[in-house]
Amino acid sequence: MIAIMKRELSAYFKSPIGYVFIAVTFLFSGFFFWFFTLSVGNTDVTYVFLGMFYVYMIFVPVLTMRLMADENKQRTDQLLLTAPVGLMRLVTGKFLSAYIVFMLGDVVMLTYGIVLSFCAEVNWAVIFGNFVALALIGAVFVSAGLFVSSLTESQMVAAVGSIALNVALALINVIASVIPVKFISDVISSISIFDRYHGFTTGIFSISSIVFFISVTVVFLFITVRILERRRWA
Amino acid sequence: MxxxxxxxxxxxxxxxxxxxxxxxxxxxxxxxxxxxxxxxxxxxxxxxxxxxxxxxxxxxxxxxxxxxxxxxxxxxxxxxxxxxxxxxxxxxxxxxxxxxxxxxxxxxxxxxxxxxxxxxxxxxxxxxxxxxxxxxxxxxxxxxxxxxxxxxxxxxxxxxxxxxxxxxxxxxxxxxxxxxxxxxxxxxxxxxxxxxxxxxxxxxxxxxxxxxxxxxxxxxLSADHKLVLHIEGSSEEIKKLLSSVTDVERVFVGRQVDERVWEYHVEAKEGADVRRDLFRKLAARNYPILMMRSNELSLEEVFLKLTTGDEYGGAEKLESQYDMLEKGGDNQ
The missing domain is CATH 3.40.50.300 (P-loop containing nucleotide triphosphate hydrolases)
Structure with a gap:
């Protein structure tokens, strides 16, 4: 697991992908920070984080598209799958590597809070709430991207597919609002990641939401393992 | 293990x-x-x-x-x-x-x-x-x-x-x-x-x-008793001559290699070495041997032999083997 994680991490920073992803994160979050708080004299960072939610929805797939698709294409999966390593460890190693790169970009968001604290009184609960929410959302996006990547040999297909999946995950609450049957719409909105994300941004740490995001991540990792396993039986 | x-x-x-x-x-x-x-x-x-x-x-x-x-x-x-x-x-x-x-x-x-x-x-x-x-x-x-x-x-x-x-x-x-x-x-x-x-x-x-x-x-799978020869001269007569050598069981005329030169496939009894006899007979009638080698099996022939137990079943098979041999030669 550690070996795979290390290899993937070094691969991120040998190719431009790691740097590009972090640069894009810094660029957008910096821009949102300036646009939503500094330029209008506001200390509410919720919109900065919300902006990043959409940026990650599109850009995390760039980070994850390579993970399994490239192995499938280069036939290096033969090395990984014939090595004495469990599939869950393999998948977790891959997930962690992408997640670490994601967090390297994400961590910068905390510094905005520090910058603000010099100018005015800030509500740290809200900042931390937003930060944790974004970190959890990132885990969901990374695991979803890893899952889609394991389905294909093409990085392009993986990227486009995971963007579509992320958008679908984020927009599930829209579907819920147009369904007339209350029971079904309740069920759908309870699995909406956006609604749960929104709860955090008001500074409320909900255990059930934390468990929810972690569960969704684990489910995607688990399906990825099953996909790898299934290929053996095909 | x-x-x-x-x-x-x-x-x-x-x-x-x-x-x-x-x-x-x-x-x-x-x-x-x-x-x-x-x-x-x-x-x-x-x-x-x-x-x-x-x-x-x-x-x-x-x-x-x-x-x-x-x-x-x-x-x-x-x-x-x-x-x-x-x-x-x-x-x-x-x-x-x-x-x-x-x-x-x-x-x-x-x-x-x-x-x-x-x-x-x-x-x-x-x-x-x-x-x-x-x-x-x-x-x-x-x-x-x-x-x-x-x-x-x-x-x-x-x-x-x-x-x-x-x-x-x-x-x-x-x-x-x-x-x-x-x-x-x-x-x-x-x-x-x-x-x-x-x-x-x-x-x-x-x-x-x-x-x-x-x-x-x-x-x-060894094929020491099977020979491939290139001989100059009339193919009809040479075929008869080759067939008359002791221990030779079958003779096939293969492709024409050159003007007046044909390829011959000679199959002798298992274990018999007929190369010297062939040389003497042909030399006596003044038919020059341009090439003689034992017929090493190609992979295709190995499969034919293992799956059918027979290599030279007849002229048609030989014909198809030529095709295969030529294809096989390209592959390797």
């Missing part, structure tokens, strides 16, 4: 591997011989746990690859048909990665040095795999299989794409490794298998057509 019992792999209704069983003992090099698409790679992929079998079992050192895959895999070093290399790593980084991936527990530096020594990678260890030549990439793949000193080595066409010098090196290496490992290697080149292996399993269309010691199989 590797034991395979009634292994079958189906893709839909097509059986890529059909009910095969064989055993490779410790310290044995087992050659897996078959044309492209015979099921060699499929079998190897099953043995290494990359894909699963539809039916049957495979045991690596007594461990069922489906029951306890992680333990079984820890005994295996696998070189797939296309070496599984990460092009963005240097040779050293790659072997380092494989070392930790396989969870090896031996002194890393000396172990990797030893492997690089064995496969002669010394001078490229700091280079990116991307920039290596095909032969070196193959060696890196080989080195990867050797990491952790596994008891069982499974090598899928390890000499494909190498130059003749490298092929000889790799064969010598396999022979050397065969002394204290169980080695399975596949190939579609008969002489290669003969040169390296103790035991040969011939596979065609997913079925085993022969499974024997290399020596026995070679003797059965």
């Amino acid at each position: 590797i034991e395979v019992r009634n292994l079958t792999k189906s893709y839909g209704s097509k059986k890529a591997v059909n009910n095969i069983s064989f055993t490779a003992e410790d310290g044995q090099v087992l050659g897996f011989l078959g044309p492209n698409g015979a099921g060699k790679s499929t079998t190897m992929n099953i043995l290494t746990g990359y894909i699963s079998s539809t039916e049957g079992q495979a045991f690596i050192n007594g461990v069922d690859i489906l029951e306890d895959p992680i333990k079984a895999k820890s005994f295996i070093g696998y070189l797939p048909e296309q070496p599984p290399l990460y092009y963005d790593m240097t040779v050293d980084e790659y072997l380092d990665f494989v070392y930790s991936l396989k969870k090896c527990r031996m002194p890393k530096k000396s172990h990797l040095n030893e492997i690089c020594e064995i496969v002669k990678l010394g001078d490229v260890r700091k280079r990116l795999i991307k920039n290596l030549s095909k032969g070196y990439k193959q060696r890196v793949g080989f080195a990867q299989a050797l990491v952790g000193n596994p008891k069982v080595l499974i090598l899928d066409e390890p000499t494909v794409g190498l130059d003749p010098k490298q092929i000889i090196e790799i064969r010598t290496l396999i022979k050397r490794l065969g002394k204290n490992h169980t080695v399975i290697l596949s190939s579609h080149i008969l002489p290669e298998i003969q040169a390296v292996c103790d035991r040969i399993v011939v596979i065609n269309k997913g079925r085993i057509v022969a499974n024997d010691n290399a020596d026995t199989l070679a003797r059965n």
Whole structure:
């Protein structure tokens, strides 16, 4: 697991992908920070984080598209799958590597809070709430991207597919609002990641939401393992 | 030790591997011989746990690859048909990665040095795999299989794409490794298998057509009593003349090689050596022999022989064999 994680991490920073992803994160979050708080004299960072939610929805797939698709294409999966390593460890190693790169970009968001604290009184609960929410959302996006990547040999297909999946995950609450049957719409909105994300941004740490995001991540990792396993039986 | 019992792999209704069983003992090099698409790679992929079998079992050192895959895999070093290399790593980084991936527990530096020594990678260890030549990439793949000193080595066409010098090196290496490992290697080149292996399993269309010691199989397949000649002169008369030599059983006239020169296939009684008699008869009638060689079996002929038990069934078959031989010649 550690070996795979290390290899993937070094691969991120040998190719431009790691740097590009972090640069894009810094660029957008910096821009949102300036646009939503500094330029209008506001200390509410919720919109900065919300902006990043959409940026990650599109850009995390760039980070994850390579993970399994490239192995499938280069036939290096033969090395990984014939090595004495469990599939869950393999998948977790891959997930962690992408997640670490994601967090390297994400961590910068905390510094905005520090910058603000010099100018005015800030509500740290809200900042931390937003930060944790974004970190959890990132885990969901990374695991979803890893899952889609394991389905294909093409990085392009993986990227486009995971963007579509992320958008679908984020927009599930829209579907819920147009369904007339209350029971079904309740069920759908309870699995909406956006609604749960929104709860955090008001500074409320909900255990059930934390468990929810972690569960969704684990489910995607688990399906990825099953996909790898299934290929053996095909 | 590797034991395979009634292994079958189906893709839909097509059986890529059909009910095969064989055993490779410790310290044995087992050659897996078959044309492209015979099921060699499929079998190897099953043995290494990359894909699963539809039916049957495979045991690596007594461990069922489906029951306890992680333990079984820890005994295996696998070189797939296309070496599984990460092009963005240097040779050293790659072997380092494989070392930790396989969870090896031996002194890393000396172990990797030893492997690089064995496969002669010394001078490229700091280079990116991307920039290596095909032969070196193959060696890196080989080195990867050797990491952790596994008891069982499974090598899928390890000499494909190498130059003749490298092929000889790799064969010598396999022979050397065969002394204290169980080695399975596949190939579609008969002489290669003969040169390296103790035991040969011939596979065609997913079925085993022969499974024997290399020596026995070679003797059965040897064709010393079959000769190919190029002789100048009238083909009708020469054919009659050749047929009249003692011990000659059958004569076929093959293609025309040159003006007034035909190719002849002479089949004598098993074990009989008719070369001197042929020379004397032809010399007496002043028909110059331009070429004479014993007819080494091509892989296609081996299959024909093993599957039909007959090589020269008739002129038509011969005709079709020419087609095959010519195609086979292009392939190799």
